[in-house]
Amino acid sequence: MIRCHIVFYGWVQGVGFRYRARHAANLYGCIGGIRNEWDCSFTMEIQGTEENIDKVILAIKRGSYVRIENMDSRTIPLVEEETGFRRG
Numbered sequence: 266m267i268r269c270h271i272v273f274y275g276w277v278q279g280v281g282f283r284y285r286a287r288h289a290a291n292l293y294g295c296i297g298g299i300r301n302e303w304d305c306s307f308t309m310e311i312q313g314t315e316e317n318i319d320k321v322i323l324a325i326k327r328g329s330y331v332r333i334e335n336m337d338s339r340t341i342p343l344v345e346e347e348t349g350f351r352r353g
Contacts, residue, residue: 268297268312270341271322275334282307282331283352289324290350293317297344300353311350312343 273282286299286309295313302308311318326333 266312266343267315267318268310268341268343269318270339271309271311272302272337273307273309273325273333274336276330276332281328282325285325285328285331286321287350287352289321292324293320295321296347296350298351298353310341310344312347 283299283301286307289295290297290311290313293313295311295317297309297311299307299309311321313321322336325331
């Protein structure tokens with residue numbers, strides 16, 4: 266299990282990005298959350314296996330109208346008591 270802090274940049278606002286992220290996270294058994302930022306980016310903290318986190322990101326990228334131009338990602342400490350995936 267790992268936890269990643271990821272910031273997504275590009276055409277990500279107003280295209281169902283948070284909904285798609287939550288759906289994919291639930292589908293692949295990941296927990297965490299996502300929120301939109303003032304600069305039109307999205308910040309996501311996601312926890313799961315590296316393989317499942319990759320599947321979540323690929324599912325988001327395949328979405329209609331989503332165009333991720335850049336992602337900043339780093340590994341952060343696990344949050345043991347967290348459950349589910351929330352949209353902020």
